[in-house]
Amino acid sequence: MRSRWTDADAQAAIERYGSAQIDQHFALRIYSTRLLGQNPELVQHGGGNTSLKSAMSDVFGDLVQALRVKASGADMAVIEPSGFAAVRLEPLQKLRSRATLSERDMGRLLRASLLDPDAPNPSVEVLLHAFLPHRYIDHTHASAVLSLTDQPDGAAICGDVYGETIGYVRYAMPGLPLARISGDVYQKNLQVEGLILEKHGIFTFGESARESYERMIALVTRAEEHIAKHRKAVFVSAAVPRSGAHLAAVGPVLRGACARKHGHTWQRCILAFRDSPAILDFVNGAELGRYGQAGIVTPDHVLRIKPWPLILSAPDNGGLAEFKTNAARAVAEFVAKYQNYFTRQNARVGNAKKMLDPLPRVALVPGLGLFGIGRRNGDAALAADIAVSAIDTIRHAEAIGRFASLSEADMFDMEYWSLEQAKLAAAKEQPLVAQVAVITGAAGSIGAATARIFASAGAEVALLDINERAVCDVAKTIDGALAVGCDVTNAASVNHAFERVIEAFGGMDILVSNAGAAWQGRIGEVEESVLRQSFELNFYAHQRVAQAAVQIMRAQGTGGCLLFNVSKQAVNPGASFGPYGLPKAATLFLVRQYALECGCDGIRANAVNADRIRSGLVNDAFIAERARARGVSGSEYLTDNLLRCEVTADDVAEAFLHLALELKTTASVTTVDGGNIAAALR
Numbered sequence: 001m002r003s004r005w006t007d008a009d010a011q012a013a014i015e016r017y018g019s020a021q022i023d024q025h026f027a028l029r030i031y032s033t034r035l036l037g038q039n040p041e042l043v044q045h046g047g048g049n050t051s052l053k054s055a056m057s058d059v060f061g062d063l064v065q066a067l068r069v070k071a072s073g074a075d076m077a078v079i080e081p082s083g084f085a086a087v088r089l090e091p092l093q094k095l096r097s098r099a100t101l102s103e104r105d106m107g108r109l110l111r112a113s114l115l116d117p118d119a120p121n122p123s124v125e126v127l128l129h130a131f132l133p134h135r136y137i138d139h140t141h142a143s144a145v146l147s148l149t150d151q152p153d154g155a156a157i158c159g160d161v162y163g164e165t166i167g168y169v170r171y172a173m174p175g176l177p178l179a180r181i182s183g184d185v186y187q188k189n190l191q192v193e194g195l196i197l198e199k200h201g202i203f204t205f206g207e208s209a210r211e212s213y214e215r216m217i218a219l220v221t222r223a224e225e226h227i228a229k230h231r232k233a234v235f236v237s238a239a240v241p242r243s244g245a246h247l248a249a250v251g252p253v254l255r256g257a258c259a260r261k262h263g264h265t266w267q268r269c270i271l272a273f274r275d276s277p278a279i280l281d282f283v284n285g286a287e288l289g290r291y292g293q294a295g296i297v298t299p300d301h302v303l304r305i306k307p308w309p310l311i312l313s314a315p316d317n318g319g320l321a322e323f324k325t326n327a328a329r330a331v332a333e334f335v336a337k338y339q340n341y342f343t344r345q346n347a348r349v350g351n352a353k354k355m356l357d358p359l360p361r362v363a364l365v366p367g368l369g370l371f372g373i374g375r376r377n378g379d380a381a382l383a384a385d386i387a388v389s390a391i392d393t394i395r396h397a398e399a400i401g402r403f404a405s406l407s408e409a410d411m412f413d414m415e416y417w418s419l420e421q422a423k424l425a426a427a428k429e430q431p432l433v434a435q436v437a438v439i440t441g442a443a444g445s446i447g448a449a450t451a452r453i454f455a456s457a458g459a460e461v462a463l464l465d466i467n468e469r470a471v472c473d474v475a476k477t478i479d480g481a482l483a484v485g486c487d488v489t490n491a492a493s494v495n496h497a498f499e500r501v502i503e504a505f506g507g508m509d510i511l512v513s514n515a516g517a518a519w520q521g522r523i524g525e526v527e528e529s530v531l532r533q534s535f536e537l538n539f540y541a542h543q544r545v546a547q548a549a550v551q552i553m554r555a556q557g558t559g560g561c562l563l564f565n566v567s568k569q570a571v572n573p574g575a576s577f578g579p580y581g582l583p584k585a586a587t588l589f590l591v592r593q594y595a596l597e598c599g600c601d602g603i604r605a606n607a608v609n610a611d612r613i614r615s616g617l618v619n620d621a622f623i624a625e626r627a628r629a630r631g632v633s634g635s636e637y638l639t640d641n642l643l644r645c646e647v648t649a650d651d652v653a654e655a656f657l658h659l660a661l662e663l664k665t666t667a668s669v670t671t672v673d674g675g676n677i678a679a680a681l682r
Contacts (some may be wrong), residue, residue: 001144001221003214004035010210022081025054026068028209029136030079035213037076042140042220044389045382046073047300048201051129051137052209056086058115065089069129071120072419085122087113092130096183101176103418124419127179132186134205136212141201141298143389144223147396149198150297152404158196161226164189166219171198171406173413174299194219199406200298227396234398235285238366247273248499249555250315250323250368252507256556257327258359258373264663266558268434269359270460271506272380274388275369282391283364292364295405297393299414305372305383305390307341307411310334310360314367324555334360345412353416362387375434377460377480377505430458431661436508438462438501440488440545441515443470445615446565449653450512451478457657459510462501464488464545466515488515488541498548507556510660511549513542514565516584518617523578530579538583543590546605550598559602561660564591565652566669568611572679588669595667604666606659609681610652611673612638642675 013031014024029052036050037043049070056066067089070076074083091113095101101109110122123129129137148157155168167185172178182195182203193215194204202219206212251271260267285291293308312330315323338358346353361383363371370391372384397403405411437454441447442463451461455478463478465471468485475483482504486497501508519534521527546562553560569581570588587607594605612618620634627637638646655670662668669681 001039001041001217001224003217004039005032005210005213017081023054025135025209026052026081026084029068029084030081032136032138032209032213033070033076033079036138036140036216037079040385040389041144041392042142042216043076044141044386045304046075047298048076048138048140049123049125049129050076050139051126052084053089053135056115058088064115066115067092067126067130069122069126072123074120083120085119085126086115087122087126087130088115089130092127095127095176096131096180098176103175106175107419121419124174124417125179127176128182128203131179131183132203132205134212135207136209137203137205138212138216139201139203140216140220141300142216142220142223143297143393144220144227144396145196145202146199146297146393147227147400148223149196149200150393150397150403150405151401153401154198154404157226157401161222162196162219164191165193166202167192167195169195169197169200171200171410173410174200174417175419199404227400231399234395235281236287237281237284238286238288246499247368248502249320250365251371251502252552252555253320253324253327254312254363254365254371255506256558257324257331258363259556259558260359261558268509268558269373269375269506270377270380270434270436272372272374272377272384273369273503273506274372274384276388278395279369279388279391280367282395283366283368283370288364288366291394291398291403294394294403295408295411297390297403297405299406299410301386301390302411302415304386305361306338307408307415309362309364309370309387312363312365315365316367331360334358341408341412345409345416348409349413349416356415371506375429376458380506430456432510433458435510436460436462436501436505437510437512437660438464438498438508438545438549439512439514440464440486440541441565441616442483443467443474444514445649446610446613446652447512447514448474449649450514450656451475451481453650453653453657454510454512454660455479455481457661460505462497462504462508464497464515488545489536491544494544494548498552502552508549508552508560509556509558510561510563511545512563512565512656513545515541516565516567516617518577518622519579520576521579522576523582526579531582534579535583535586538580539586539590542587546590546594550594550601550603553603554601560604562591562594562598562603562605563656563659564588564605564607566591566607566609568609568671568673568676568679571609571669571681572676591669592667599666604659604663606662606666607669608652608655608659609669609671609673609679610647610655611676611679612641613647613649613652614638615649639674641673642677645674647672647674 014027017027033050051069055063066086068084068086071085169182169185172181204215258269296302313326335358342355361373372380374380394403437459439451443465455461462482463471464486466487472483475481484497484500487493566588567584570584573581591605591607623634627634655672
């Protein structure tokens with residue numbers, strides 16, 4: 001492992017952060033923390049922590065000795081000054097003599113010690129940082145170091161690798177127990193450059209940010225060199241070929257298997273797929289049932305990926321129908337196993353805990369790869385990345401010995417530790433969380449507005465448009481949005497786009513079929529080619545994307561929602577608008593046909609009937625032309641309705657959202673036009 005410290009970058013950090021509140025020591029603390037956090041072999045998604053001891057002024061202006069420590073859950077890779085919590089050092093150091101401290105008292109003490117009462121909670125490792133005397137302290141979950149300690153004889157291996165360079169700390173529950181033991185180990189040899197925590201990670205320290213950081217790099221490098229020198233072949237293949245079952249077929253099946261119905265609603269999930277030669281070696285191994293179920297590689301991981309992953313059968317064995325049956329059975333067995341684990345361990349602690357969601361967070365699929373599972377795309381990606389990191393650790397551990405995890409009791413204590421559970425506390429979920437919405441014509445005004453409002457309601461959004469550059473620009477304004485270039489008049493392009501959606505999210509739940517364009521001409525004079533063009537985009541494209549969506553929804557088995565933009569022309573035709581209105585009228589009938597035939601699958605089909613919306617169809621030239629034809633101004637044309645108001649793309653988007661949330665409404669058409677009696681449905 002190579003040090004990424006440069007004096008130029010360190011000086012740039014000092015200049016960037018330099019202020020009365022941030023001296024050069026804190027600036028360098030931020031800089032080296034980012035260096036550690038940006039290396040996935042050291043830190044994954046909010047893991048690890050760092051600290052700095054220095055004098056600070058409290059709210060009274062008095063100078064006190066303080067510990068700035070990474071806040072719980074902060075991401076070291078992108079940390080800013082606000083990502084550190086400053087606590088009074090002296091009260092924490094007094095705890096060195098305490099034998100025990102309850103979770104409640106620990107939490108209260110940490111909050112009371114904050115110099116800023118509005119600051120986030122400090123890392124749960126704060127006491128360990130306080131009990132060691134060094135100015136700078138770094139802690140990571142380096143994969144190579146974990147590969148040494150996650151062994152039945154991890155202490156002996158680390159002794160061979162490091163000798164007296166490090167102190168070895170036997171596993172203890174994080175918090176006061178681990179901090180006291182670590183302090184004792186350090187006191188026995190004040191010359192050590194770091195501490196290795198059994199099945200947990202590594203601490204290094206120094207009087208400068210660079211010294212502590214480069215000690216981390218050097219000690220991890222020694223672990224990597226030991227693994228390389230003593231490596232043997234691992235993961236004898238179970239002769240599982242790379243699966244011929246396409247990811248686009250497997251994703252929705254797995255997503256459906258991991259969903260749960262509550263009354264009339266579904267608790268869905270998002271999937272994040274990962275594959276690589278190393279992952280395939282792991283999931284195809286003949287002993288996957290042993291090392292894949294052996295447990296977590298470091299305590300923090302249990303919060304994100306549960307004590308073990310879900311292991312599925314290879315999808316080619318017996319075909320996709322059998323895979324669907326096996327997946328449902330495997331998830332049910334996983335849930336039962338987790339419930340039994342909880343019951344056993346909860347009895348051990350006096351039945352004081354309430355069971356968390358028992359569904360898996362990682363699924364291993366021989367022949368294919370692995371899936372992270374979460375309520376949001378970020379959660380699924382985080383679980384997938386942690387699983388990939390864990391595979392790295394287990395792979396290296398098996399290469400030099402045999403992977404051994406924490407005991408079941410230790411995993412439970414960590415998973416249900418209230419101070420760690422606080423990391424996962426979240427606000428009330430939005431109504432469309434864990435649902436995936438696909439929007440066609442997403443680069444246009446209505447499509448973009450619909451994408452924004454669905455994302456604000458918690459949905460993951462996939463934006464499809466023939467103008468790939470424009471739709472990518474829209475996606476950049478929506479956190480986590482997927483942009484896909486797609487010609488909805490081309491079957492291959494539609495199939496490719498929906499495969500991209502499944503690769504990104506695992507499936508889909510809502511289709512907003514919005515793409516369209518207006519062809520004009522007197523119906524008795526228009527060329528047949530014009531009619532065919534209009535029908536291709538304004539009818540067949542709706543059928544094409546709806547057909548693709550229904551196939552995915554049926555594979556998931558969790559229902560879904562089809563939403564169509566049918567336009568006022570479907571109900572109230574306008575002169576010279578027959579080429580546009582005819583296919584739109586057919587699409588209105590299509591909505592009802594889908595409602596009729598897919599209701600038994602829990603799939604709803606509804607439409608929005610909108611008129612005179614500024615968009616790609618109704619542009620300035622169009623508005624001017626229609627206004628002249630009616631002898632009114634452009635403004636008067638747009639407000640020529642019963643409410644005398646202009647209807648916007650946002651209004652149409654709200655109608656789509658309303659229909660997506662109406663779980664017991666199908667075959668409905670919502671009119672958004674400010675009031676036009678001639679277009680009112682009877």
